[in-house]
Amino acid sequence: MKSIEWGLLFNEYHMNDYDAEELENIVEDLMIDDDVNNKKGIYYYLFNQKEKHLSIRAFSPAMKRAAFERQNGICSLCGNEFKINEMEAGARTYVPAPFIYSISDSVSH
Numbered sequence: 374m375k376s377i378e379w380g381l382l383f384n385e386y387h388m389n390d391y392d393a394e395e396l397e398n399i400v401e402d403l404m405i406d407d408d409v410n411n412k413k414g415i416y417y418y419l420f421n422q423k424e425k426h427l428s429i430r431a432f433s434p435a436m437k438r439a440a441f442e443r444q445n446g447i448c449s450l451c452g453n454e455f456k457i458n459e460m461e462a463g464a465r466t467y468v469p470a471p472f473i474y475s476i477s478d479s480v481s482h
């Protein structure tokens with residue numbers, strides 16, 4: 374992980390506040406998660422929680438359907454019920470491991 378600007382991360386996010394063991398566990402989980410395409414981004418993700426750093430694989434229609442059925446058509450953000458064609462798949466939540474796929478309606482929240 375040479376290309377990570379560790380010094381910058383330390384300064385910006387005050388790494389002392391983090392539990393080293395917990396961080397290590399999260400890194401391990403993300404490293405073996407096939408949906409995480411950008412392994413280098415894991416370190417940035419740890420500090421600012423922005424999933425864009427992970428380049429997570431896009432949803433397939435089957436994954437969208439599975440998430441829809443698991444949530445019974447309920448939007449994960451507002452709790453209202455929608456039809457599958459009214460919903461967007463792609464929102465994911467790190468819980469912390471592994472990623473769960475979730476869906477929400479097309480309205481921006």
Ligand SMILES: [Zn+2]
Nearest residue numbers: 448450451478
């Ligand atoms: Zn909603």
